[in-house]
Amino acid sequence: MRDTQARRPSSLAFAASALGLTFGAPVWADDAAERLTERLDPLENYQAAFEQQILDSSGERLQSARGEMWLSRPGLLRWEVEAPYSQTVVSDGDDVYLYDPDLEQVTVQAMDERVTHTPALLLSGSVDELTDSYEVFYEQDGGEDVFTLVPISVDTLFEELSMVFDEDSLTELWMMDSTGQRTAITFSNITSNSNIDQSMFDFEIPEGTDVIREEM
Template identity: 50%
Template sequence: MIQTRIPAARLLLGLGVALCASSPALAQTDPASRLTELLEPLHTYSADFQQRVQGDDGQSLQDASGHMWLARPGKFRWEVNAPYSQTVVSDGAQVYMYDPDLEQVTVRDLDPKVTSTPALLLSGSAGELTSNYGVSMRAQGDTEIFSLSPRGNDSLFESLEMTFQGQRLTGLDLVDATGQRTEIGFDSIEQNGSVDDSRFAFQIPEGADVIREQ
């Protein structure tokens, strides 16, 4: 029998942010160029995260927490520790989604199009991101919030916000086509630190059911 529940780690795949008006300096900055300026120097990133999922009625559906790592291009690891364990790993070619409680691994090819894989918003190309999404920006002090809206119809979410404090990404807020909202806050952030490549290797556990998706 197939078991279902809200897959906290999958949300970055099925889906990888009102403040005061911008300062005069930011008002003169092209939002897409500014977002590219923040993302392009990002080679590695690791952080603890807190994730909340809300239904279209605003009711909380799930809270989750864990840690994530990424390395550009295309590699990331997303580990959910609570309320249950779940892991998503991309080695740059394939994505593995492992649920130890269900003893199940789902494997799919990595889709390089950020329109269909929001997890690649950070690990992918900033240039491709800004060509596929319209970008607007607002700011207060050293906090900058970028609102992204897909230009095409193949995106799995309706809107996305990315929040930066200084040069650091501190939050993601995305809404899918059903109106479900996922808010993710990051702390204990390390940008461009050393991340061992073994983080992005995944060995399928012996005895696990394997589902291969096209």
């Protein structure tokens, strides 16, 4: 796992000048989108353990979590936070469920454009929609491929999203919002295109749980 205190997205990729890194020549627009499509198109499903950190604009860690995730395209996701608290997010392709067992509460939100622009759900969606909704830039960093996505629309949850691939495996996601706060997610124990029980993406609301239905 890399030092998440030191590494950060920039307007194209990560701040190479601050880290003393040497990047290859950037690949722009259509070529970069084509390369990203070549990476994501074969990805039918994906599962991995993750470590997530939220950093403020100065790189100070605000929050960390770890857990496991499963996704199956199109639109299916299960994201389980194990520590320091328990939380589950499930997308069944129609609705997204956010379950907090400590609060005995589940929030339900219909899948729409804004929800699907969260980092994990982006991966489970259509590659064509992805490249239509974002400007895509590509650079190499020490043998890894870095794709930086900048939203075309202003109505998004982040200003930049970077995907890092080591060969064919997605190993990191970086997101930066308008305040400069960053979310860094590192994946391990990665398995792609294996058999995932589709019941993983069904969510049954536990008896006695408060249900909040959000309308966009």
